[in-house]
Amino acid sequence: MLNLPESVHVSRETQERLEAFVALLEKWNPRINLVSSRDIASVWERHVLDSLQLAPFVAGQERFIDMGSGGGFPGVIVAIATGVPGTLIESDQRKAAFLREAARATKAPLTVLAERIEQVDIAPAPVVTARALASLSKLLEWTAPLLAKQGKAFFLKGQQADEELTEARRNWHMNVRIHRSITSHDGVILEVSNLERV
Template identity: 90%
Template sequence: MMNLPETMHVSRETQERLEAFVALLEKWNPRINLVSSRDIASVWDRHVLDSLQLAPLVAGQARFIDMGSGGGFPGVIISIATGVPGTLIESDQRKAAFLREAARATQAPLTVLAERIEQAEVLPAPVVTARALASLSRLLDWTAPLLEKDGKAFFLKGQQADEELTEARRSWHMDVRIHRSITSHDGVILEVSNLERV
């Protein structure tokens, strides 16, 4: 159970569904290592809250695609908090099985594709998300075919964000807004739009 900061207040029903998700994660984690064993004790702070930051940015959209969903961060959390339908792409079959069970247990409107991102056949969406997955350049390679023309991508990034942006701009034209993380003093959310290859 977690008391959320005032800025991230959610309804009681949403809180209960987040708790159901965390309980499921704790049950499955010893078998398939969804988060590192040392992170389990701080799963609310390190993973749930971090992912929850994206909820206000995705709320109201028609749907979203989450790349490399792993243990459900941020995709499952976004969908629980917003009700926005999502497609989760996760190549690891066991993690995909967990994600399907998490969607069922929390009644989140999610579809899980157990395949590699570059091979996923999915209609482009107005929003693409990713967390702790790859360098920004690699993320943009994967995002471009998945993002609608006027869409936005949101990437949770750490202290390397500036270097990754510099590197990515060699290959991509894009508009970027930087949102400060409220869970990490050196973390940011990169909001990317108008993405075009150089």
């Protein structure tokens, strides 16, 4: 159960669906290791709330794509919180099966593609998200074909964010806004737009 900070408000119905999701995660986790066993005790703060930070950026959009969705963070959480249809890309077949079951159990408007990100054939979306997946340079490689022309990508990043930005700017022109994380003192959300290869 989560005590949400003032900046993140969810309805009672959303809270119940998030609880259903966490219960499912706890049930599946011993079999397929969706999050580390030591994270289960703090799954609300460490994973759910961290993912909820992206909800205000996705709310009101037509659809979003979440890359490397793994245990459902942030994709499932964002879809539950916003009602925005999402496509989750997860190459691990067992994790993809979990994501499909999570979508069903929470009635989240999600499609799950059990494919490698670089191989998916899907219409670009106005929003692309990712969390704890890869370096920024790699994320931008994957994002470029998935992001609509005026779209924005949102990446949850840790203390290496500045170094990753410096590295990525060698190969990419982009506009970047940095939002402070509410769950980690050295965490940020990178908002990337106008992405073009150098």
